[in-house]
Amino acid sequence: MATELADNVRKYRRRAGMSQEELAYAAGVSPGTVRKVEQGGTVRMETLHALARALGVTTATLLAPDAPEPVGRAEDPNRVNLIQLRAALTPPVGLTDLDGETAEEEPNVRRFRRTVHDGAVLYHSDSYRSVASQLPALLRDANSAVTYYDSGDEYRQAMLARAEAFQLAGRYLTQVRQYDLAYTALAGAITDARSAGDTLTAASGVIGMCWLLLRQGRLDEAELLASQTADAIEPRLSRATPDECAAWGWLALRAAAAAGRNNRPEEARHYHRVASTAASAVGREHTGSFFRHWTTFGPLTVGMKGVEDAMVVGDARTVVRRSGEDAMSPKVWKSTGRPSDENWNRHRLDVARAHARTGDLSAAMDELTGIRRASPEWLRHQRMAAETMQEILKKRKRTLTAEMRDMAGHLGVVG
Structure with a gap:
């Protein structure tokens, strides 16, 4: 993929009449990052989202098939x-x-x-x-x-x-x-x-499939699958069960996540409105069956996913601001219902990343430490946690604290 990606970034940059420095400025990255991409280096998906937005194309446009890299010498455990x-x-x-x-x-x-x-x-x-x-x-x-x-x-x-x-x-x-x-x-x-x-259990499988496609960077397919399935199961809200609304809402959230990552902001906002409609019908966080939608769904979950999408487009200040609002605080759980541990941890991980981006390393560490205390094994499997820790280590000007060294060890991050 590296060769095709390099060619595509170079092609669309030249088509836009931009220099590497101008693209870097528009995307909010360093000129060295643009040079690295165009020379065939690897970058994070988040960086590709930013480059695609600056070039006015979808992220999927920059990604094209290529021969795989040779496998490493080390055995995959x-x-x-x-x-x-x-x-x-x-x-x-x-x-x-x-x-x-x-x-x-x-x-x-x-x-x-x-x-x-x-x-x-x-x-x-x-x-x-x-x-x-x-x-x-x-x-x-x-x-x-x-x-x-x-x-x-x-x-x-x-x-x-x-x-x-x-x-x-x-x-x-x-x-x-x-x-x-x-x-x-x-x-x-x-x-x-x-x-x-069992339509709802099948739809739950589709929600899981969309999550998989998102992780693979198959954004067009994830959005199409989620939106078509949502259309197929759209409930009549006046008599829909909470499980039916939750499945419909989660499909809308998956479509929104795919569209947002694929530089399709208008479509992402549309899907969020659909998810908000489903959440309003549910009323508060609803758990339901493990095998129907595997997690809670309600207004709080939709709000947290909105924060996640803001982090995807690099708006760290909005993430910090919204996370500090009472609507995103555990203080409201008595009235809204409690979100799932996984969704809450993911939200806190977005907040940690946002604090690191805005330079508040202490607040970022507080969030990571809180997540580790609650879900240490989950945290180890989150790539964003490792990337956030790397950013903290890079920005830290003084000697690392014992807490930072311990967290880096837990996440397998070398400075």
Whole structure:
């Protein structure tokens, strides 16, 4: 991608009649960053968003396929760590069907779904090792249950149980950045839920798929998938359930995130208005089923996602200002309901990044420390946390504090 990206940035810069220095000024980056990109160097996605905005093109326009870079000499540890999960998700295919695992006695689908639910609780508590160790057996049991039945309500319930297991696997694998495996799991979740006739669980799988596409930088596809699915499930608000409104609202938020990152601000604002409408219908933060939308949804969540989008476009001062408002404070949770831990941590991570950008390193460290205290394992898997810590280390003029050294070690950041 580096060669094509360099050519595209250079081409659109020249088409705009800009020098490298002028593009750097318009994008709010250093001239060295523009030179680095045009020489084939790697940059953060956030930098590409800024360059695309300055050039008046979508981020996706700057990204084009290219031959992959040679693999490094070091072995990817997850190739071995995830071998059992990989085997469960991607079994070998040959000219004849391999003997699969078939349940010897009738499966207890209800008990199995409780087990998957327990796995989701572990995921939401950031117990990723426990989730990873349980997933291969869960998926094998799910396949056995589907194989045992061939029709009727039992078959439908088995399909829905497997959809939930697939969704758990897909969410976990996206979180740990194993994107190809995550795609396989989420595609299976959506397919099974559709086959079982459960539209909301299928839509939840789409929400997870859009998150995966966003992480891969597939912004056009993420927006299109989210918006088309939102249109397909748009509820009649006068009689819609909170789960229906939440699924519709989360799809709008995914579309807004994709559009905002893709330099389509008008479309992003439109999707946020849709999400706000859904949140107003819900009234307050709604949790619902783990497998319907996996998190809370309501006015507070929509507000936090608006702050996140402001950080995406580099408006750090707006992030700091809005995060200090009472509407974004835990003081309002009694009336608004409590957001999910993951969404709240992500919001605080945006605030930490904004403080680092505006030079308030102490406030940035306070936010990172608070997140680590609440969710240490989650924080370790957030690339933004490492990038924020690198920015703090770069801007720190005096000797690092013990807290800074300890946080850098936790995030694997070298100064």
